[in-house]
Amino acid sequence: MPASSTLRDRRRLQTGREIQSATLRLALREGFEAITTEMIAAEAGVSLRTFFNYYANKEAALVGRRPEIDPGIIGWFEIASGPLMDDLFEALSRHLDDGHLNRETIRLISTLLERSPELVPIFHASLQKLACQIVSLVTSRLGETARPEAELLAELLSHALGHAIRSWSQSDDMSESEITRLARQHVEKVGALIGYGGEAPSR
Amino acid sequence: MPASSTLRDRRRLQTGREIQSATLRLALREGFEAITTEMIAAEAGVSLRTFFNYYANKEAALVGRRPEIDPGIIGWFEIASGPLMDDLFEALSRHLDDGHLNRETIRLISTLLERSPELVPIFHASLQKLACQIVSLVTSRLGETARPEAELLAELLSHALGHAIRSWSQSDDMSESEITRLARQHVEKVGALIGYGGEAPSR
DNA sequence: CATATATTTGCATGGCATGCAATGTTTGCT
DNA sequence: AGCAAACATTGCATGCCATGCAAATATATG
Incomplete structure (x- = not known):
């Protein structure tokens, strides 16, 4: 209960x-x-x-008050043995499925952010608590030696999630379960930029 | 002058x-x-x-007051035509070479952060201005359509740089020019995590 | 119903942050 | 050097922010 x-x-x-x-x-x-x-x-x-x-x-x-990731989800993650990214996004999916996300509220926030971009840092800061929990997840898997990368990865994931949530609030035909899918797409695009270079297009 | x-x-x-x-x-x-x-x-x-x-x-x-990236460096970047990551890190290298980085000051900051971790978000927030400038660089190269990825990448790079600068302040035998090298190493490790999975090690 | 436990509230206090106008300093010009 | 314009520093007044404390109120438990 x-x-x-x-x-x-x-x-x-x-x-x-x-x-x-x-x-x-x-x-x-x-x-x-x-x-x-x-x-x-x-x-x-x-x-x-x-x-x-x-x-x-x-x-x-x-x-507003954002709930922490449920201990049950953290427990699941620590047992899971799939590829890191798969398990991370699965954990985030389950977290969002908790239903603590009110579309109308997020929509109001998005409107406000468009009208007052100077408020954006406030929301970035609010992602820090989530990032911190992701760091815990990643280091529980990769060990303390990987903490620097874990922190960068957490920063990346939390921001990707924040962006995806704002997209979701804007388009009525996007289901809640697609949030993490969209976030992952963006993260993988960034991975491609890092990994394969991304040369300047010919002009 | x-x-x-x-x-x-x-x-x-x-x-x-x-x-x-x-x-x-x-x-x-x-x-x-x-x-x-x-x-x-x-x-x-x-x-x-x-x-x-x-x-x-x-x-x-x-x-403290962090200077913006010099317009000359931005101009160079917009002309450069190497791989995106190479040019980005080259621009960041040149920016740091401006010499506005005082090792002793950064060392004091690092000490303070270790003693008072609740201050860390303040420094994360201070990276936002740099991140914003990186977004400009990346979108000037990839176009406005890539803005979501540009924002994530900028977040990643600015944090990697922040981390590398703290490392540099701690070890006397690390030269200023190695800051971006270290940052890049971390970014590429994150790229590997994203790209190739990073399965759970057998236990 | 009675007791223990949380929550809400008013009040007092002191730090934070800004506008304004007066004063002092630097600059560039003649 | 002398002058005027531009800029920097300061004190003062003001109002908001944020917290501690203790009294009052509401809820939980048995």
Whole structure:
């Protein structure tokens, strides 16, 4: 049974989402820089102090709370013995299948990012937690000696996933399960660029 | 002749460095969280207001001001016609050869990062400006359609460079010109992981 | 229902960051 | 050298950000 069985847990989740939603609504209406934490708290119907109980700052409220990769998935990965990339993307697929991704919310975020590109670094930073977990996965497979490469690979995968999720939010005819497929395509294109050169096209 | 010909420019550079140095000194002595912008300003011998004329916040002062890639290098890249990776790393080599890298400063930063891993994201964020410039280089070569891959590749390269620079600061017998060589090695290992699989070792 | 455990809230505090206008310094020109 | 324009530094005032603490409120458990 998930941790959301108790009323308290459900409310906490709900309030977190309500604050994020309020932040997105206000940011789209007034511009992110123009809004204050007090406004957000008022819009979400909580006290300022409660706002800070949920998020460390405005930026965090924009991104919302992203759950960690389920220990069950990590356990599966450590047992799996396929090619590294196959197992990694399978683990990411299962993670996304948890259903904690709200298309409408991501769509709002994407809209905001297009209107205010200076916010993009906030979202890049929010991928760091995922990247960190991917590093754990990769080093559990390749050993500590491969940590430098694991960190680079994790950076690559998390950003590819972020990009794919934004693509998914934009096109209604893309299923959730295609996110990792798209991410993998991009990663493999990068692999080709690294591996085979990519000479300048004749002009 | 560089832009540092005039006294004013030299002073601006000098003050910027002095503030960064003061920030590092204090952060190593007291811990980054424990110090205030007022302390930094006092230690650097400037007013608080001047501190904010140089850096937007404490974090930026820690990283210092990183110069952009010289337009001359960008021009060279756009004319070059070798394999993409060769030309990219050559451009990065030339950029680093500008000599704006102070080993002792980087060493202090590395020490600080080991003692306070929670600061690592600050440095990751500081690589974003470089990543952005790499995106420009890559799309100038491959065209706008390759932007998604260009962004991933840029992320990869900038992080690889960041890692290599930290390695360089730690070992006295590593020359500055070997930074890009090391970065490239790591990138190619990642390429191998992507391209050829990297099966789980038998246990 | 009673108790233990979480959560929300208000208040007080101190750091962060910016605009503005006054003052001081450098530059380039005559 | 002397002057005016451009630029840099500073103090002050202001308002937002973020946290600790303790009282009040809500939920869980038995």
